Amino acid sequence: MYFKHTHRPGFLLGLIDFCTAGLFFLLYMPLGGLQDELDYILGRRTQRYYIAYLLGIPTLFIYTLVWMARISEELKAKAIEMGIEGPHTSWWHMFGWNTFGLLLFGPAVATHRFFDTLNKVEIEMNKQANS
Numbered sequence: 001m002y003f004k005h006t007h008r009p010g011f012l013l014g015l016i017d018f019c020t021a022g023l024f025f026l027l028y029m030p031l032g033g034l035q036d037e038l039d040y041i042l043g044r045r046t047q048r049y050y051i052a053y054l055l056g057i058p059t060l061f062i063y064t065l066v067w068m069a070r071i072s073e074e075l076k077a078k079a080i081e082m083g084i085e086g087p088h089t090s091w092w093h094m095f096g097w098n099t100f101g102l103l104l105f106g107p108a109v110a111t112h113r114f115f116d117t118l119n120k121v122e123i124e125m126n127k128q129a130n131s
Contacts, residue, residue: 001037001040001125001129002126002129003037003122003123003125003126005032005033005037005122006119006122006123006126007119008115008118008119009115010108010111010112010113010114010115010116010119011108011109011111011112012108013028013111013115014107014108014109014110014111014112014114014115015105015107015108015111017107017111018105018107018108022053022056022061022064025049025053026049026050026053029048029049029050030048030049030050035048035049037118037122038071038075038118041075041078041118041121041122041125042071042074042075042078046071047067049067052064052067052068065094065095065098065099066095068094068098068114069091069092069094069095069098070091072089072090072091072093072094072110072114072117073090073091075088075089075114075117075118075121076088076089076090076091076117078121079117079120079121082121082124082125084117084120084121084124085120087113087116088113088117089110089113089114089116089117089118093110093113094110094113094114096110097109097110097113098110
């Protein structure tokens with residue numbers, strides 16, 4: 001699979017998502033191809049974001065946050081496995097910035113690191129596919 005979106009602006013996407021209370025990613029995950037890319041990179045079909053979002057509503061979005069933190073940890077493991085230099089996203093980075101950094105643009109910071117790691121993994125996978 002060739003990845004064409006390897007320069008996603010993570011901070012901006014995180015800021016938009018925060019300002020829309022997660023509704024932005026309800027559209028961006030399936031329509032932007034992000035859900036399929038994560039499935040391919042992680043080697044399994046991940047839970048759909050809309051399901052995590054809906055299950056997050058009664059839990060004050062704790063479920064959604066834990067879901068995203070788990071995906072972040074798996075992405076970090078993939079980056080390390082491929083020998084990609086850090087810093088990488090992680091469970092604690094995603095969870096910590098989205099909770100303790102909530103008033104300091106924390107969700108945007110966490111999303112930036114997530115997309116930075118994702119972009120690096122996709123660039124490396126594109127290089128390997130061309131070799």
